[in-house]
Amino acid sequence: MPGDQVQPDPRILLTQAELAALADAVHHSENVAESAERLLDELTLTRRLLDHCPAGIAVLDTELRYLYLNDALARLNGVPAAEHLGRRLRDVLPDLEASEQLLAKVLRTGVPQVITVGGQTPADTTGDNRWWLGAYHRLTGPSGEILGVAGVVMEVTDALRGREDLVRARNRMALLDEANRSTGATLDLGQACQALADLLVPRFADYAAVDVVDPEGTPQVPSDRYPLRLRRIALATTPELAEASSPLGLLGEFVVYRAGSPMAHVLADRRPLVLTDPADEAMRQFSLSYERKEHFRRMGAHSGIYLPLAVHEELVGAVIVFRAGDSAHLTDADAELLGDLTDRAATGIAHAVRYTREHETALEMQRAFLNTPTVTGPGVETLGRYLPAGAGAEVGGDWFDTLALPHGRTLLVVGDVMGHGIRAAAAMSEYRSVLRTLAVQSSTPDFILLQAERTALTLELDRVATCLLALLDPRRECATFSNAGHVPPLLVAPDGTRTLLSLPVAPPLGVGLGSFSATTIPVAPGSVLLLCTDGLIERRDRDIETGLTTLADLPIDPAAPLPTLLETVTTHLDPSTSEDDVAILLARTGPPPPHTDHLPWLPQGWLHGRNLTPPR
Template sequence: MPSPLDAGALAALLDGTTAGVGVLDTGLRYLYVNPALERLNGLPAAAHLGRTVADVLPGVDAREDMMRAVLADGRAREITSSGWTPAASGTARRYWHGAYHRLEVAGRVVGLAGIVLEVMASDEEQRRLAQARRHLTLLDLAGTRIGTTLDMDTTCAELVDLVVPELADLATVEVFPRDVAPPVRPAPPGLVRLRRAAATAVPELRGALARFGATGDYVDYQEDAAVPRCLADNRPVVENLTTDVQLGRSAPSPDRVAAYRSLGMHSAVIVPVSVRGEPIGVLGLVRAGDSPVFTEDDVLIARELAGRAAVGLDHARRFTHEHTIALELQRSLLSEPRPPHPHIEIATRYLPADRSVLVGGDWFDVIPLPDGRHLKAMGDVMGHGVEAAVAMSHYRSLLRLLADEQLPPHRILEQLDRMVERSGLDRAATCLLALVDRAGQICQVSSAGHLPPVFIDPGPGGTRIGDVPAGPPLGTGFGGYRTTSIACGPGTVLFMYTDGLVERRGEDIDVSVRRLADLTLPPSGALEELLDTVLDRFGPGAEDDIAVLASRARPGPPA
C-alpha cells in the first residue's frame, strides 16, 4: 500500500514550516536546508550546501561537539546555540534552540537532522543560560577528570583544579585524618581537626593562599565555624561574609579575619564530601573581589561535584586501607630469613610494584633441615591484594610442614599440590625449590611452573641458567614434577627470582630469562651489592612485584 506521505507532501511540509530544518552529513556539511533555515541564517540554500556549519556561520557557537556526540552514540539531544548571522538583526546576539537526531540507512550512519527555532532572551536570561552551560560543562568534565587514580590527595587535587576558576576563585578540600601513619593526635577539646588534601586559587590569589597553610597541613576549626557546622548537619553552608563578625565566626579561628579581608573574600560555600551518608571531608569554595556571590545553582553544582569526587575518594580510601593491610602482611611473612648454617650466606629483596597495583603473592623462604641440608623456596601466588597475600601465607606454612619430612623437592611439590587442591584454596601458585646438601656441592631443584634458577660460578666459571623442567603450577592437581641435580660448589651463587624481574610486555619470556646469563658478581663479591645491581638493571619498567634471593656456601667444615 503506498505511503500516505509521499515525497511531494514531505517537501511541502518542510518548505512550509516556520522551523528551520537542516540535514548534515557525517562531516557536519549541509546536505539540505529548508526556506525557514535560509531566513534564520540570512543565506540562500546554495551558500550552505557542501560546507560545514563553522564555514557557513563563523560567528555562531553552534556546539558542533554536541552534534558529533549525537553522531557517535545515536542519542538525540537538544542544543542551545548563540551568536551572529548575516540575517538582519543589528548587533544583538541571537539565540537558537534545536533538536538533533542521527540519520541511519540500512544500519549505516549517514548524517544528522536538526530542527531549529530562534528564541528571545533577556540579558538576565542570557546570563543564566551561559551559567547553565558552564555548569553542565563542569559536570561533564567531572566524569573524566576526577578519580583518575586510587590516590586520595590526587583525587582532591583534581576536584579543586576543576572548580577553579569556573565555580570559585579559591577552593580547598579537607578530609578527616583517618588511616594516616603515624596516627595523628586528637585535636584539643572543642576543636575539629581536618587535613588539607588540596588547595588552589586563581593566579592573582595564589600568593595569598600560602598564608592559610600548605597541602598536608592540619587545620583546627572552632566548633561554631562553618566547616564543623557543615559536617554536623551534612549539608552545605552558604555565607555572604559582609562583616568581620561573620568572617570571624566562619574562620577556623578569629585571628584569620585580617587575612581573609586582605584576600578580598566576600562569599563562601562549604559542601560536605560524604560517602553513604557519612562525611569524610569538605569542599570549600571562596569568591573574592569583583566575583558575584554564590547562587543556589552554584551550590547545587558544587554538591554534585563533591558527590562525584566522594565516590573516587571512597575507592581510594578502601584501596589505601587494603594496600596497607596487604603490604604489612607480606612484609611480616617476608622477613629476612636467617642463614640455616654459619657457612651459608643469604641476601633477599622484595620490590613492590607501584601504588597503582596492589601487593601480590610473591614470597621466598629458607628452611634449615635436621641433617644439615637446607631448602630454598621462591614462589608467586596468582593475583594481588589481601587475598593473594593470605594465600601466600598458606603456601608458605604448608611448605614448612612438608619440609620436615625430608623428601626430595619433587615429592614435596606433589604433596603440596594435593594439599592445596584438597584445602579448597582457589589461587594457583608457581614455586621453585632448591634442596642444598651439607657441603653446598649439589642442588636438587624442582619447579612448579616457575622460572629457572641462575647459577653464578666464581672466577672464570661464568653464569648458567638452570635446565629445570617446569611442571604445572601448584593447586591444579596435575602433579608430574621432577627433580634435577645441578652442581653448585662452594662459592657458586644460587639466584632465584619471580617473573616480575624479567617479564616485559611484548617480549618472549625465554628471551628475557636469557639476559640473566649476563649476571656477574661485583668486584666486592657481596651478595647485597649483587642484588642492588640486578634491581637497578631489571627493576625499571616492571609491572609486577619482584622478589629475589641470592645465596651461596662458603668453604668450611660440614655441619
C-alpha cells in the same frame, strides 16, 4: 524631543491616509489609464503587506529620522508609531546598543548589514536586556539619489536565551564529565583529589582544599559527640594567594573539626553550606587557630562554600572553596553547580580511597611477613628484596624466604600468589607458613611441594601460587630444585658463566594436579643463585622470553657483594616499570662447612643430654 520633529516629506513616502485617499480618487476617476490604476493597486497591496507584517519594519531619512514604521515595530519599541515620526532613533530608544552608528555606516557605504542588537526599550518591564535581529539596507531614488535607510527587525530574545541555556547545559554536562573523568582516571588518591582541586581553581574559586576522612580518627560522622578528623590531600590556589594561603593548612596534615561545627553538620546532612560574611564564625573556620583566623581575614576572603564528598551512605571527605579580593561572591547557584560537580568527583575519589587503604593494608601485610627473621645454614649468604608495584598497581602476593635445615643445608623459597590485594597477601602468608612448617619435616623439595599441595587443597585456599624451591647443600656442593609453575633460576658460576636452569615445571600449588620432581645440579663454592618472580622480567610491551633472555645476560660478578649484585639486577631490569610486584632472592655459597649435625636454628647446647637424631 518635540523641537527635533520634522514632518515626513510626501515626495518620499505617503502617509497611510494619503495613500488611501489617492487610491479612492483614482478608482472613481474616468480619465486614469488602466496601467496607472493597476500600479496604484499594487502599491496599496505592498503597503498593506508592510503594515501588517509581524516583523518590525521602518524607513528612516538621511538624517536617520523615522519616516515610516509599522505597528509591529511600534509594539516592539513600546512607543506609539506617531511618536516615532520625525524623531531620531537615539531619541526614541536611548537604551539600545550603538545602532545609530550602524545605520549611519549603511547610509554612507551602501553595504547592507545584518546584526543582532541588544538593549532595553520602553516595552520592557523586566529590566533585563532583550535582543533583536535587524537587516538594514540603503534606499535610493530613480536617479541614484540617497533617500534613507530601511530596516526589518525581529525580536530574538527567547531564541538567544534558549540557545544560551542550551550552551550552559552543554557546558555544565562537559564540566561534570570532566570532573568524573579526571578524578576517575587514576587510583592514586593524591592525583584524584588534586585533579578536583585543579578543576575548581581558578575556574570557580581562588582557593580549594580537598580533605579525606581519616577512618581511624573518624569512625562515623561526629555531628554531636565526636570530633571530625580529616587529612588534607590536595590544595590549589591562584598565584596571588599561593604564598598568602600557606598558613591555612599544608598537604598531608590532619584537620580536626569540633563536634557540632558547621563542617560536621555539612557532612552529616550531606548539604553544601554557603558562607558570605567574612565575620561569620563558620566562615572563619576555614582555619582553626586564632592566628590563622586573623590571617584568613587579612587575605581578603569574602565568601566560601563547604561541600561534602559522599557516595550514597559512604562519607568520603570534604571540599572547601573560597574567593577573595575582587572576585565575585559565591552564591547559592554556585553551590548547586559545585555540589553536582563534587558529587561526580566523589565516586572516583571513593574508588581511590578504597584502593589506597587496601593497597596500604596489603603492603603492610607483605612487609610484616617478609620482615620475619630468616636464618641460613653455614656456608650460604643470602639477600632478598621485595619491591611493590608502582602507583596505580595493586600489591600482589610475591614473597621470598630462607630457612636453615639440618646437616648444614639452606632452603631458598620464592613464590607468587595469583591475584592482588589483601586476599592475595593473606594467601601468601598461608602458603609461606605451610612451606616453612613442611620444610623441617620433609627431606626433599619435591616432597615439600607435594605436601604443600595437599595442605592447600585441605585448607581450601582460594588462590593458587607458583613456587620455586632450592635446597642448597654446600657440604656436598650441590643444589636440589623443584618448580611449581615458576620462573627458572639463574646460576652464575665462580668463573662468571651464567646458566638459566632448565627445570621440569609442574602446575602451580593449589591446582590439584601436582606431580612434582626434583633436579639436583652441582654448585661450586662461590656460585651465585638468583631467584625472582615474574614481575621482574615480564612487561606488557614485551613477552616473557625476552625478559628471560635479559635475565640470562645480566653482567653479574659472582665475587661482588650481594647488595652490589642486587643493584645490578634492579638497574638492568628496572622493576619500577613493572605493573606487578617483585620478589628477588640472591644466594651465594661459600666453602664447604665442617661436618655437623646440630640444628642451626636452636640455641647452642640445646641438644646436650637429649637423644635426637636429625632427619636424613
